Structure formats: structure tokens, C-alpha cells
Amino acid sequence: ELVPRGMSLSQLIAVLRARIRLVVAVGLVVLLLSAVVSLAMTPQYRATALLQLDFDVYDPLLQRDLSPNLAESYMATQVDTVGSGRVLGEVVRQLGWLDDAERVAPLRAKVAGADTESLIAFMVDEMRKSLEIRREGDTRLVSITYEADDRMLAARVPNLIAAVFLEQHQRASTAPARASADRFGAEIEQLRQRVDEAQRALAEFRQGSGLIDL
Numbered sequence: 001e002l003v004p005r006g007m008s009l010s011q012l013i014a015v016l017r018a019r020i021r022l023v024v025a026v027g028l029v030v031l032l033l034s035a036v037v038s039l040a041m042t043p044q045y046r047a048t049a050l051l052q053l054d055f056d057v058y059d060p061l062l063q064r065d066l067s068p069n070l071a072e073s074y075m076a077t078q079v080d081t082v083g084s085g086r087v088l089g090e091v092v093r094q095l096g097w098l099d100d101a102e103r104v105a106p107l108r109a110k111v112a113g114a115d116t117e118s119l120i121a122f123m124v125d126e127m128r129k130s131l132e133i134r135r136e137g138d139t140r141l142v143s144i145t146y147e148a149d150d151r152m153l154a155a156r157v158p159n160l161i162a163a164v165f166l167e168q169h170q171r172a173s174t175a176p177a178r179a180s181a182d183r184f185g186a187e188i189e190q191l192r193q194r195v196d197e198a199q200r201a202l203a204e205f206r207q208g209s210g211l212i213d214l
Helices: 007-019 020-040 068-083 085-095 101-110 116-129 152-209
Strands: 045-052 131-133 139-147
Touching: 020 101, 045 152, 068 085, 068 131, 068 139, 085 116, 085 139, 085 152, 116 131, 131 152, 139 152
Parallel strands: none
Antiparallel strands: 045 139, 131 139
């Protein structure tokens, strides 16, 4: 109903009183609908893990600090690595999702005869839909945020991603040293065997020729 221009305050109050039941009814309906929607919606939980990346900015070979561009490039590469299929695939394995029939069945329904690697790839894609990985400003901190309707899962995934990344990063960093140690170890073992063979041959020669050590 349009309120005539120039309506006094008393007249306005009278109009509101006349419509008070309608106003209250609309308010109750809105509150009821809000409550129903809130109860019907599945609660979502978000958890964040912070990962600090440490690296030397000083290059001992060049005897100077790394250029800012190289440092930025390194950070961008590490952020991409945190969310890579290699890291997230291992997270999927450790979460036990491959043994979860409720997760596997819909994927097998989409792709008949999907092998393990295909299932992992599908699960990684699903994980990325609820995952956010980003660098915190100009710092060396990387935030890993995951959202799920399971509070425990939401908290576990970011921490597991950080742990898997650190483990793989450390393994990759020490792999050249381990490979060199294994190679040198094998060479030393071969040299030891040759020395033993030479000593045996010398002993047999002395015994056959009747030579005596002085």
C-alpha cells in the first residue's frame, strides 16, 4: 500500500499496526527458512598448514648473493612442486583413499577398468578442487589450505601434504650424494677383491716356487 505524501507519524504507526500480523508472519517465515537451510547444509571445515622453505641466498661459487629473480623463481617452483601430482599422489596413497570403496566406486563407474595410477590421478584432481596452495606475500612461507566436510580430514590433508613434500625434497637433495657414495663403495669393493686375488696369487706363487719371506 502506498503511503500518501505528507502522512503524519501517527498515521504511519496506524498503518504499521494494521499490518503487524503480516510483518511478524514474514519475519517468522524468513527465520524458519534460514534455520531449515542451515540444518540442511553440510558444515564445511577449513584447515591451513604453513610450510617454511629455507634456502641459501649466497652462492659460494660466485661469492655473492643470488639475484632476486632467481630467488623468486625458486619459490615459484617450490610452490608448484607442493601441489604437484607426485606429492598429492603420495598423499592419496597415505590417506588410504584407494581402499575406500565409497571413493573408488564412482570413479570406476566413470572409467571402466581404470588402473591404480588412473584412480590416483582422478583423486588428485578431486583433491585440488578443495585445495589452495599459495605463497604468503614476499615471505618464504607457503600456505596449504584444504576444505572438507570432515573436520579430521580437513586438518590432516594440509599437514600430510607438507610432510610428503619435505620428505621428497630431502630425498631429492641427498640423492646425488647417496649415488656417489654407492658408486665409490662399489669401486672400493672391486679394488679390495682385486687386492685379495693378487695376494692369493702371490702366496700360491711363493708356495710353488719355494720362496721364503725374509
